[in-house]
Amino acid sequence: MLLGLIVSGIVALASGSKGDVDVSSFGAKGDGVFDNTGSFQRAMDVAGKLHVNVSVGSGNFRFLGRLSVPEGVALRGTWESVPAHNGIRDKGLPKPTDGGTTFLVEAGEGSEADPFLTLNTNTTLKGVVFYYPKQVVDGVPKPYPYSIAMRGKNPAVLDVELLNSYNGIDASQNERHLIRNVQGQPLRRGVYVDAIYDIGRIENVHFNPWFSMNPKLFEWQQQHGEAFIIGRADWEYVLNTFCFGYNVGYHFLETKTGACNGNFLGIGADDCYSAVKVDQSAPFGILITNGEFTAFHGPDPTMVNVSASNTGVVRFSNCAFWGPCNQCAEIAGSGTVGFSDCTFVQWDGRHEGRSAIHATGGTILVRGCDFREDKGAVNLEKGVRRAIVTDCVGPKQVKVVAADRSVLKESN
Secondary structure, three states: OOOHHHHHHHHHOOOOOOOOEEHHHHHHOOOEOOOOOOHHHHHHHHHHHHOOEEEOOEEEEEOOOEEEEEOOOEEEEEOOOOOOOOOOOOOOOOOOOOHHHHHOOOOOOOOOOOOOOEEEOOOEEEEEEOOOOOOOOOOOOOOOOOOEEEEEEEEEEEEEEOOOEEEEEEEEOOEOOOOEEEEOOOEEEEEEEEEEEEEEEEEEEEOOOOOOOOOOHHHHHHHHHHEEEEOOEEEEEEEEEEEEOOOOEEEEEEEOOOOOOEEEOEEEEEOOEEEEEEEEOOOOEEEEOOEEEEEOOOOOOEEEOOOOOOOOEEEEEOEEEEEOEEEEEEEEEOOEEEEEEEEOOOOOOOOOOOOOOEEEEOEEEEEEEEEEEOOOEEEEEEOEEEEEEEEOOOOOOEEOOOOOOOOEEEEO
């Protein structure tokens, strides 16, 4: 019977009646019970041989195993835009499995090894909701592997919701990835980027607590979660991204393949213990423009943390920082960190005499910034190698504390 389904599908395609393979022709069922792993993989393998795409109708498609999309194939669900599932646990509001194409993923429960769905060269995933029906709602979440791994050249993820993935998208070991219009609440990791030697693009990706704001689960997420983790990436372009309620919003680190240089425009992080954490950047620099960052929870709420390990360049332009946080930026290392045309509000929330920018090392450049409170603006410790603070304004005077604890005051 299965062979007949496959053959009939090939005949229909050969006759030109339709360009896509439909997974239902291979036995797939969106009833929330049937294991669709084999049906989907067979449909995609046939589509790969015929150089066509795979369509998935509305339904709740359960998976106990893993999938790999063959080269050149697009796997398409019905969602043309990411659905709204905020408040899904409230009575009378939509459930995560109402309407559209939903993947109910059970593969890999309790482990982070081996992704559920792997995209390969010239493959696309579009119009799908990922939902883990066995994920914990009110406590420490269960580990799962990445929902999606992007490999090869030109893989794309479009219009996808990662409603409650433990690990979201592994966008490493590929060239020219495209991640666009992705939302949800990945609990441990949202997007991981590494080993990218040709330009990757991440656009309109927003992570909000739409699955659960149960205090126990949300506290765990704020203690352990990282929304965007970026290692080696050559010319990464990131546009209009946002995250809420993570330990680290944007984490830049050095892996065995290197560190990141890239252009980050219109990004934001709200209620993260650290909005931006830089352990290492490439010498060419991480450029962050038009960003908005807040921090007001955690042991030491700070928007920007630059580690002692950093030797590269990080520049913030036309960004806004507010809290009430402890400090807006904590800067160490031997690299260069610059702030130009930025706005700083609500630091020293615990009234401990902290400055908006506290630097213990490296080169510090602060130009044309607006410190909107009559508090210490910049604190330069003796480990700072070079510093320029110029053309800044404040409500009275911009206070710069030097390494010898003297106070340098720049008039408005």
